[in-house]
Amino acid sequence: MAKLIYPINVSLDGYMEDDDGNLAWSISDEEIFTFWADFLCSIGTYLYGRRMYEAMVYWETEKPQIPSNFTSGDQPDTLSEFARIWQKAEKIVYSRTLQDVSSARTRIDDEFNPDAIRKLKESSSSDITIGGPHLAKQAISMGLVDELHILIHPIILGGGKRALPDNLNMPLELLSERRFASGVVHLHYRLML
Known part of the structure; x- marks a missing residue:
């Protein structure tokens, strides 16, 4: 049975976007991109809301441009690998307003259905x-x-x-941790449901 995983970049005070909706504050160097590429190798399906899909569809381009906040210089192999991994996965976008998608292996569902997600977890090998x-x-x-x-x-x-949602009280089990040279810290938790 597949696991459903929530991977996220956050500020120390728990925000994934600043007040203007920007993500440019997050560190995007070779070490971070390599971590995400390695992590995504085991993922077969991405579930997105409309805004997250619109941010990630950038990786559908075959030769992505180096982001302005990519701090480790010109690393096209890392970026190309990340794009290749993103392109090969299935994508489900949950939106009532999005009419068309601009990436392969992508479909739109207008409603997030928990029973459908449970079935997807049971049937997925990734x-x-x-x-x-x-x-x-x-x-x-x-x-x-x-x-x-x-x-x-x-x-x-x-x-x-x-x-993360407010008013959520849920114990977690720490599975692993890692510190990056940039000062970013990765924490991997299991939710104790």
Whole structure:
């Protein structure tokens, strides 16, 4: 049975976007991209809300441009590998407003159905990720999320979009941790449902 995993970059104070909806504050160097590429190798399906899909569809391009905040210089192999991994996975976008998708292996569902997610977990041979705090909040609240992969970045934003739902009381088991040269810390938790 596949696991449903919520992977997220967050500020030290728990935000995934700043007040203006920007993600440019997060560190995107070769070490971080390599970590995410290695992590995504075991993922067969991505579940996205509309806004997260629109941010990630950038990786559908065959030769992505180096982001301006990529701090380790020109690393096209790392970026190309990340794009290749993203392109080969199935994607489900949950949206009532999005009419068309601009990536292969992608479909739109207008409603997040917990029974459909349970069936997907039972039938999948590869793990599944969920992206976007609103969608993740629904899945966590419904007891569908099995693990969290949180990359805490060394910045305090003071406001923005919270990465985890408020008013959630749930014990976690720490499975692993890692510190990156940039000061980013990865925490891998299992949700104790």
